[in-house]
Amino acid sequence: MxxxxxxxxxxxxxxxxxxxxxxxxxxxxxxxxxxxxxxxxxxxxxxxxxxxxxxxxxxxxxxxxxxxxxxxxxxDSITGDGHTPPDPDESFSESILRQARFNENVPGVIELYAVLCAESITDDHPGREYFSERFATLRAGYLADFTRLAEEGRLRDGVDPARAAASLIALWDGIQTQWLLDPEGIDMAACLRDYLSLIILEEPDESTLA
Amino acid sequence: MxxxxxxxxxxxxxxxxxxxxxxxxxxxxxxxxxxxxxxxxxxxxxxxxxxxxxxxxxxxxxxxxxxxxxxxxxxDSITGDGHTPPDPDESFSESILRQARFNENVPGVIELYAVLCAESITDDHPGREYFSERFATLRAGYLADFTRLAEEGRLRDGVDPARAAASLIALWDGIQTQWLLDPEGIDMAACLRDYLSLIILEEPDESTLA
Incomplete structure (x- = not known):
């Protein structure tokens, strides 16, 4: 048969x-x-x-x-647009770290992103508009998150929400490249956690509230 | 004639x-x-x-x-290896910011660096070894700087010198890419200054010393 x-x-x-x-x-x-x-x-x-x-x-x-x-x-349909919408059960930092850990399981996707993103700055690259818009959208999303945290009194004094938004994305992109070249030596999630804990203050302990 | x-x-x-x-x-x-x-x-x-x-x-x-x-x-012969040796008249942060401002004047050099660095993660790229070594050398240099600052009591409590070294390089690389795509919207030196001022404490005021 x-x-x-x-x-x-x-x-x-x-x-x-x-x-x-x-x-x-x-x-x-x-x-x-x-x-x-x-x-x-x-x-x-x-x-x-x-x-x-x-x-x-x-x-x-x-x-x-x-x-x-x-x-x-x-x-984007696999990884989302890189900006996780707020989840009431998850803090901003937790959602970033969850995504960073997820990315460690998809090195091919990260590799593609890193290469195309850098290539997009070359002359007439068809990805240029995509990446320019992607960065602008990501920055606007994190700016909104940091502004909200500032209103809640949870952004460290002196931190500029707009520059912190650009810096978080920059740190994330840059540490991914180092991780791709040295996966054993670089802990992406730990570097992001360090940065977030520098700029975001702990939730106020309820016992200290008036 | x-x-x-x-x-x-x-x-x-x-x-x-x-x-x-x-x-x-x-x-x-x-x-x-x-x-x-x-x-x-x-x-x-x-x-x-x-x-x-x-x-x-x-x-x-x-x-x-x-x-x-x-x-x-x-x-490298134009820009140095990215790590400025300590100058007694210039603080660590000042030397980083001086270099960041210098880079704003050589966008072509930054573009080359960004593209080749990301391409180096692709299969059998001849720049892979160069960039792996470059990152390792840079991280070791900044690790030494941050360790020295920690010994002087000038690194914020809880900052890990090795991860701070990787993070500084990552932030710098990532913000350069955003700047190349949006030179008007991104202030590279300000983002680096923000990060350095989060992890490095001011020189102790002599009047407060015992």
Whole structure:
């Protein structure tokens, strides 16, 4: 008995099959760009990885640029936009540290982010707008968090909420790069925890309240 | 009268001329790699910029990898290794801030550094060893500085000198990337100053000493 003559298993029809194929291409591109960068990775490398011709691949994504943007959007769908909404049961610091620890399990995703982010500053890079907007959105989110903490009297005196927002993102990005080069030597979550505990004061002990 | 028949002006001899040519190639490669990354920039782009054939260029640098390492060494000769030795007239924080302000004047150098550093985490990148060693050297240098400050009682209680060393470098690298994407919105030196003033205590006021 052979399965060859069986009807196609693509019961969800051609659209679903096409969506699966797009998804496979995006995942292959993610791996290629993480390993070689966007500038160094080629559409041929991606096509080889999914076992299709470059011409077929261009049927799904008309350009390398279009493929990059699909990869970036897929990445955001896995990791979120990097800014965790406040959870009543979790403090701001806890949510950052939870995310940092999660990232340690997805080094490929971090690698892609680090390479594309730095490449985005090069001339006419298609990721430039994405990263500029991403940083602006992240800074605005953390600025709101730090402003709220300041209103609650929990930001250390003299800490500027806007610069602290930019600094937290910067520290996080920078420590990820050092961690990728030396995973044993660098404790990302501990460095973030240190910074947060420098700028955020402990919840006031209720017994000391008037 | 034509200058064509004049004797060569290379009075310093063929060696000096060759050194000049090498230097011109390194500077051209610096510009190409900063604009397109190492992965995206080609030897042909560098050759075009100095007006020589790729074959002639390979006479000076046998590979793209060799050229990259020459560019990185040249960069260090301009900016130093990023770690300023202690100057009796300048505090640790002052020397960091002086260097950060200097960097604002050489965005091309910062761009090259940011792109190559992130690219170095990709597979088999020739800059990987350079950046791994650079980070290790920088961390060791700042660790020594913070240990000295701790011995002088000038490191805030609870600050871990090794993690502070990694964090200072991370913050600096990360804020440079944000600054390159938004030079008007990001004040690199202020973010570094904020961090240093969180971990380093003011010099003790002499009048309060016993």
């Amino acid at each position: 052979t399965t060859k003559a069986e009807p196609s298993r693509a019961k969800r029809g051609p659209y679903a099959k096409s969506a699966d194929r797009r998804q496979a291409i995006v995942q292959a591109a993610h791996a290629v760009f993480a390993a070689q960068g966007y500038l160094g990775g080629s559409l041929q490398d991606v096509a080889d990885r999914v076992g299709m011709s470059q011409t077929s691949l261009l049927h799904y994504f008309p350009s390398k640029r279009a493929l990059l943007l699909a990869v970036l959007n897929w990445r | 034509t200058t064509k028949a004049e004797p060569s002006r290379a009075k310093r001899g063929p060696y000096a001329k060759s050194a000049d040519r090498r230097q011109a190639i390194v500077q051209a490669a610096h510009a190409v790699f900063a604009a397109q990354g190492y992965l995206g920039g080609s030897l042909q782009d560098v050759a075009d910029r100095v007006g020589m054939s790729q074959t002639s260029l390979l006479h000076y640098f046998p590979s793209k990898r060799a050229l990259l390492l020459a560019v990185l060494n040249w960069r």
